[in-house]
Amino acid sequence: MGYYHRYLFSPDTIEIPGGLKNGHQITVCGRVSGTNGFAINLQKTNVAGTDIAFHFNPRQSNSTVIRNTYQNGWQTEELTSPSFPFANGDYFKVHIHVTTSAYRVYVNSEFFIEYTHRINQEDMHYLQLTEGVEWHHLHIREKCRAPYSRPLPELTEGMCVVVKGLINQDAHGFFINFSNDESWDNIGFHFNPRMDEDCTVLNTKIDGSWTTEERYGSDFPFTRQANFDIAILVQGPYFKISVNGQDFANYNHRVPLENNRFLRVNGDIALMDVTVHDVLLDNWVRPIHGGLRVDDLISIEGFFKPNNDSFHVDLLAGMSTNSDRALCVKPQRAQDIVVLHNTISGERETEVTYPYRFGQMSRFWLHIINKENYFDIHFNGDYLGSFPHQVNVENIKSIFCPDRAYIHSIEIHHKLPNPRSLEVPGNHVSGDWCSVLGITDSNSSRFALNIKSGPSTEENATDDILFHYNPRFTQMETVRNTLHNGVWGIEEKEEPEFPFEKMHLFEINMLLTNDDFKVVANLEHHIDYRHRISPSHISHLITQLDADYYITEFY
Numbered sequence: 001m002g003y004y005h006r007y008l009f010s011p012d013t014i015e016i017p018g019g020l021k022n023g024h025q026i027t028v029c030g031r032v033s034g035t036n037g038f039a040i041n042l043q044k045t046n047v048a049g050t051d052i053a054f055h056f057n058p059r060q061s062n063s064t065v066i067r068n069t070y071q072n073g074w075q076t077e078e079l080t081s082p083s084f085p086f087a088n089g090d091y092f093k094v095h096i097h098v099t100t101s102a103y104r105v106y107v108n109s110e111f112f113i114e115y116t117h118r119i120n121q122e123d124m125h126y127l128q129l130t131e132g133v134e135w136h137h138l139h140i141r142e143k144c145r146a147p148y149s150r151p152l153p154e155l156t157e158g159m160c161v162v163v164k165g166l167i168n169q170d171a172h173g174f175f176i177n178f179s180n181d182e183s184w185d186n187i188g189f190h191f192n193p194r195m196d197e198d199c200t201v202l203n204t205k206i207d208g209s210w211t212t213e214e215r216y217g218s219d220f221p222f223t224r225q226a227n228f229d230i231a232i233l234v235q236g237p238y239f240k241i242s243v244n245g246q247d248f249a250n251y252n253h254r255v256p257l258e259n260n261r262f263l264r265v266n267g268d269i270a271l272m273d274v275t276v277h278d279v280l281l282d283n284w285v286r287p288i289h290g291g292l293r294v295d296d297l298i299s300i301e302g303f304f305k306p307n308n309d310s311f312h313v314d315l316l317a318g319m320s321t322n323s324d325r326a327l328c329v330k331p332q333r334a335q336d337i338v339v340l341h342n343t344i345s346g347e348r349e350t351e352v353t354y355p356y357r358f359g360q361m362s363r364f365w366l367h368i369i370n371k372e373n374y375f376d377i378h379f380n381g382d383y384l385g386s387f388p389h390q391v392n393v394e395n396i397k398s399i400f401c402p403d404r405a406y407i408h409s410i411e412i413h414h415k416l417p418n419p420r421s422l423e424v425p426g427n428h429v430s431g432d433w434c435s436v437l438g439i440t441d442s443n444s445s446r447f448a449l450n451i452k453s454g455p456s457t458e459e460n461a462t463d464d465i466l467f468h469y470n471p472r473f474t475q476m477e478t479v480r481n482t483l484h485n486g487v488w489g490i491e492e493k494e495e496p497e498f499p500f501e502k503m504h505l506f507e508i509n510m511l512l513t514n515d516d517f518k519v520v521a522n523l524e525h526h527i528d529y530r531h532r533i534s535p536s537h538i539s540h541l542i543t544q545l546d547a548d549y550y551i552t553e554f555y
Contacts, residue, residue, distance in 0.1 A: 001142060001150045001263070002275035004409065008135035013046045013128045016140060018150060020053075020124040023143035023426070024098040025554075030133040031289055032090045035060045038132030040094060042103075042124045053124045054103050054115060056094070058086035069118040081113055091290055097425045104425065109416065109552075111423055136289060137411075143555065144274045145431050147266035152178065155260055158279030158406040160303070161232045163265060164272040166511055166518060166525065171195050171224050174267020176232070178260035188255040189239055191230070193222035195268075204254040216249055227509070227520040228269075231363055233303050233406065240303070242363040244523050245380060270511050270518075272433045272555050277301075282403035285319060286410050292393050295415040297439075297550045298368040300399075302407040309334035311405035313366060317395040326391035327375055329366060333358035338379055340387045354384040364405075367505060369439070376503075378439075381522060383503050413437075413551055419457040419544035425554055428538040432512045433555035438547045439505045446472040447547035449508065451517070453537040457544065462486070466533045467517050469508075470545075471500050482532040495527050506547075512538075 005014055010033075016024075020042060028040060037059040044051040052070040059066060063084040069075045085092055085107050095106040103115045129135050152161070155178075163176055173194040180186040187205040194201060199217035203210055221243050222228060233240040234257065241248045265271060279302075280286075300313055312330040316323040325343040332339060336358055341351040356379055367378040370393060374386045401407045426432055436449060448470040454463030465483035472479060478500075480492040499521040500506055509520040512535055519526045543549045 001144065001148075002273060003140045003153075004275070004277060005138040005140075006278075006280065006410075008129065008138060010133060010135055011128070011130045012135060013126055014138065014140075015046075016125055016127055017153070018142075020098060020121050021142055022098055022100050022121075025139075025141045025425075026096040026098075026127065027093065027137075027139045027141075028129065028135065029093045029137040030091070030129075030135045032058075032060075032086050032088050032092070032132065033134050034132045035088050036132055037061070038086075039128070039130045040096075041128040041130075042096075042121070043126050043128055044123050046126050046128075050126075051119060051123065053117070053119050053121050054096075056096075056105065058084070060086065060088060065113070067113065067115045071119055075118060078113075078115065099425070109422070134289065141273070141275075141555075144265075144271045146174070146269055146271045147264065148271055148274060149182070149262065149264045150274075152261055152263050153276060155234050155257055157234055157236070159234045160277040160279070160406070160408050161263070162273070162275045162277065163228075163230045163232075164274075165228060166270045166272070166520060167195070167222060167224055167226050167228065168268040168270065169225050171268030174265070174269045176230065177264045179262045179264065180255070180259040182262055184264065186255070186259065188253070188257075188260040189232070189251065191232070191241065191251075193220075195222065195224055200249075202249060202251050206255065211254060214249070214251065221246075221248075225518075225525050227523055227525050229523060231303075233363075235303075235306060235406075240362065242303075245361060245363055245365075247360040247362050270431060270513070272435075272509065272511070277408035280401065280407040280410065283321070284401055284407070285316070285321065286399040286401070287319065288397055288399065288412065292370045292396050292412075293414060294370060294372055295548060296370045297413040297415070298370070298399065299409065299411045299413060300366040300368075300401070300407065301409040302364060302405050304333065304362045304364070304405055305403075308404045312402065314400040315368070315396050316398045316400050317391050319398050321400055323397075324391055326389070326393070326396050327368070327387055329368065329377060331356070331358075331364065331366075331379065333361070338377070338384055340377060340385075342387075342390050344391065349390055350388070352385065352387055356382070356384065378505050381505055381507075383501075383505075416543070416549045416552070418547070418549060419542060420549065420552075421455045421457050422541045422543075422552055423455070424451070424538055424541055428512065428535050430512060430514045434510050434541060435551070435553045435555065436508045436541075436543060436549065437505065437551035438543070438549040440473070440500065440502050440547050442502055444502055444546035445474050446470060447545040448542075449510075450542040450544070451510075451538055452540045452542055453533075455540045457542055463539075464533055464537060466531070466535065466538060467510075467529055469510075469519065469529075471498070473500070473502060478527065480527065480529050484533055489532060492527075492529065499524060499526055
């Protein structure tokens with residue numbers, strides 16, 4: 001399950017729900033704000049003197065990163081590292097991947113160090129962040145595989161549970177349950193798509209007995225081999241369920257909301273991820289630390305609030321809501337339009353209106369890309385258009401989201417290097433996923449994702465390419481192939497449709513199975529590619545050619 005923490009203090013201590021486990025991935029972002037060093041500690045309790053399994057301690061005084069373990073005293077330090085990216089004022093992203101043998105640490109998306117376990121990592125239940133850093137963002141995530149059971153945090157208005165995965169080819173059904181305890185005799189929320197019946201059953205179980213079913217059979221979105229992205233929003237007296245961005249059902253609470261204390265997901269699916277989103281504070285002003293760069297991507301995710309047919313997101317030239325608005329994006333679903341404008345000294349300077357058909361949609365994804373002289377605006381994956389810069393981008397200091405929507409995520413992503421080689425973590429077994437978010441421009445002819453046996457991005461490298469996934473806009477086709485011992489195999493080009501458009505964002509999710517790679521493109525199952533080389537040889541993912549890449553994650 002994934003947990004996002006966006007309100008961090010310096011120092012801060014955060015509980016790791018259920019404790020640290022093999023496969024956990026911890027990502028923390030911040031800005032160094034002093035010269036006395038700082039530490040990230042994975043520790044047993046939140047009490048001083050507790051065991052610390054992993055102490056990660058950059059020290060500016062001698063430009064070293066100390067790693068150590070504390071148990072009845074400090075053990076031997078490890079000092080060697082390839083660089084020191086933690087000078088005063090530096091922005092950083094530290095990613096810790098917990099394996100069965102070690103902590104593998106990546107800094108700013110590049111492999112940094114490996115630290116072998118010295119004491120049992122599964123005894124660690126807290127993450128400590130010390131002084132010396134402005135802590136911006138923390139994401140704690142573990143591998144999710146069905147059957148999957150975990151405690152839920154206390155559910156309150158506006159919170160959202162998101163479940164993602166792919167339905168098996170021979171599936172009969174799957175379910176998502178919220179229950180009062182782990183006996184599963186009291187289930188407050190039961191969500192059960194049934195492929196054999198082409199319907200979804202919603203229900204509640206009280207003291208071992210089911211209540212009256214609610215059945216949803218029209219426009220059944222859960223066909224075999226279909227991708228799903230299910231968002232369950234706590235909204236007033238009911239759960240609002242969204243499937244792949246479309247409103248699906250409202251389910252009235254039949255037990256008190258606080259009785260939903262455990263989550264279980266099981267059935268005929270390949271589970272990708274489960275995330276619990278807190279709702280951001282109403283009228284929250286989110287600082288843009290360090291300002292916007294050219295090609296930065298602002299990503300905002302949430303739901304319209306009931307009885308609100310519009311909301312707006314503002315980029316402010318300051319930290320006050322009275323600051324000039326470099327850009328205001330205002331979706332208005334009752335009118336099927338999205339309005340863009342700016343405000344300088346209280347006066348609206350420029351306004352542009354783009355049509356957008358909202359349909360049955362309460363959930364939204366808004367993406368704003370800062371280009372050289374303008375902003376590009378994307379809504380729910382569709383490119384709307386652009387809006388010119390009329391305020392110096394260097395003066396944009398914050399993002400303001402008034403209280404007319406449930407906002408679950410505001411992230412700023414920098415464009416990644418291209419080409420780029422990323423080590424694929426884990427043991428590369430059936431059920432592993434990777435996810436890539438990017439965008440093409442009007443001149444793009446093709447882009448490629450290569451799953452390789454080595455790290456090289458050079459065309460004449462000796463590494464094998466286990467899976468070459470190559471969308472080509474000139475021919476409107478996606479070429480798949482394998483390179484083994486320097487020789488390309490037979491190309492595969494058949495596909496139900498070409499799922500990519502120029503100047504549109506794309507999200508590609510790849511699932512590894514025992515037999516093949518299964519590719520989901522923009523929430524739709526795209527193709528399967530049978531293994532020609534054993535997946536045990538997987539080492540790196542290469543992203544390259546005519547695209548801007550922003551996010552690469554492994555699940």
